[in-house]
Amino acid sequence: MELIGTPLIKFNVRRCEPELISPAKPTTRELKPLSDIDDQEGLRGHVSFIHIYRNDPKMRNVNPASVIREALAKVLVFYYPLAGRLKEGPARKLMVDCSDEGVLFIEAEANLTLMQFGDVLHPPFPCLEELLYDVPGSSGILDSPLLLIQVTRLLCGGFIFASRFNHTMCDGQGIVQFMTALGEIAQGASTPSMLPIWQRELLFARDPPRVTCTHHEYDELEETNKDKIVTSENMTQKTFFFGSAEVSALRRFVPAHLQHSSNFEVIMASIWRCRTIALQLHPEDETRMICLVNARVKFKSLVPTGYYGNTFAYPVATSTAKDLCNKSLGHAIGLLRKAKASVTEEYMRSFADLTVIKGRPLFTLVGSYYVSDVTRAGFDAIDFGWGKPAYGGPAEGGTSFRSFYMPFKNRKGDSGIMICIYLGTPVMERFVKELNKMVGHDNEHQVHHDKKLHYVSRL
Structure with missing residues (x-):
């Protein structure tokens, strides 16, 4: 794994044996169905997060x-379904057996200081597999723990809280x-300030299910397009920063009647366009941005406060490559x-109905790309008593x-947005060139230093 910023370092991670942590009190043994939004194929996986905490002198002797x-x-x-295990019923319907079998917890320590990570903390993180150990047999969807947590103490008194959730149970919020x-x-605290609410039946499909809206997220494309998922054996990941100067530069290309568009929309449109140009698609190929x-x-009335x-929804914007590249x-x-x-x-009701009718499929990946906005989710505010994290958010940059x-x-102290882009190496070179044309400078060096770092784990 490569990160840019500081010299070569070597470190050890020592882990205790993984434990299963069950609820502190007995809970209700029951079978709880997930919603028909939860159990679609695209969410049947795990998602990882990292929170990095600095030393707090007040917590000096606290583990x-x-x-x-x-x-x-x-x-x-309170969240006892997370201590259960998923089962699959007829028609691939997922449900939680609230068995109190527990979630996985690992205590670890590393002979590493936070300073050695460099002064810029962002994914992809070096040696993630050591900071979040994949316990053998734990990463399945059915009959596996729904949550894995590893707390790794650092030499400086700080620590890293790494977690992995089964995505069918929760979204980011x-x-x-x-x-x-x-x-x-x-x-x-003795109870959470916001009590959790299950009520997954609020997003069950109707009986009988009926599709009333257009859902391009499940378009069935021609067989000839099936090989157009962007993959390569020679892939490169780069991280880009969009501060006020970069956003202002992009807005120069926004027509007057769309100047009220959000920064997110402007940045996403720019990336979609630059990425499509870099891919050098056939002019009539369809390119898709999932929103x-x-x-x-x-819709605050759709689910109650506390629903987790x-x-x-995954609506899709579609365009031919020709139009996206040549139009404004x-x-x-x-x-x-x-x-x-x-x-x-x-649309949400129709979406739930369609997932059931189609057998809970994966949304169409051919020609597709999407960006998940976590700026307002609150990952950067999680406090275990050591204050807010130096970094809190996704553990991996994406795919x-x-x-x-x-x-x-x-590094200059400018606030903005960071996005990791993952493309084939020659495609990435063309992408960087196109994006630099729009922002007016070499954007990728806004995040990174010039010196390369290899983190090596010695176990």
Whole structure:
């Protein structure tokens, strides 16, 4: 793993044996179905997060692993489904057996200081597999732990809280809700300030299910297009920073009638366009930008406060490569805004119905790309008693078809947005060239230093 910033270092990670932490009190043994948004194929996987905490002199003699382990057992009394195991019923329907078997917890220590990570903390993180150990047999979807946590103490007194959730149980905001509750109890609260609500039946498909909206997320493309998922044996990941100067530069290309567009829309449209140019697609090929819409935020009446399941829709903006590359940036922005506006409460109902009718499929990846906005999720505010994290958010930068849109402060102290892009090496070179044309400078060096670093784990 390569990170840019500081000299070569070597470190050891010593782990205790993984433990299963069950709720501190007996809970109800029951079988709880997930919603028909939760159990679609695209969410049947695990998602990882990292929170990095600096030393706090007031907590000098306190072991963060002990504090978090004790709080975890207490918070699971409220979030007891997370201590269960997923089962699959007829028609691939997922449900939780609330068995109190527990979540996995690992205590570890590393002969490493936070300073040795460099002065810029962002994914991809070096030696993630050591900071979040994949316990053999733990990464399945069915009959596996739904949550894995590793707390790694550092020589400087800081620590790293790494976690891995089964995505069918929670979306990003639901995960933050759980982590916030864990932090509150770690600091002495007896109950979370926001009590969790299950009620997954609120997003069950109707009986009978009926599709009433257009859902390009499940387009069945021609067989000849099946090989157009962007992959390569020679892949490169680069991290880009968009501060006020970069956003202002991009807005020069936005037509007057779209100047009210959000920074997110402007940046996403610019990346979509530069990425399509770099891919050198056939002019008539379809290129697709998936627009994640949080129905929990957009429709406050859809689910109650405290609901921690998945509430995202995946509307898709589509364009031919020719139009996206040759028309103005306003073309891409307009398509993104139209796709997002298509999501209504009826769209969410229709979406749940369609997943059931189609057998809970994976959304169409051919020609697709999406960016998950975690700027408002609250990952950067999780406090276990050591204050807010130096970094809190996704542990990995993304894949060839997915990136994260994350808050970030660069070396100059400028606040903005960081996005990791993952492309084939020659494609990345063309992408950087196109993006630099738009922002007017070499963007990638806004995040990184010039010196390379190899972190080597000695186990």
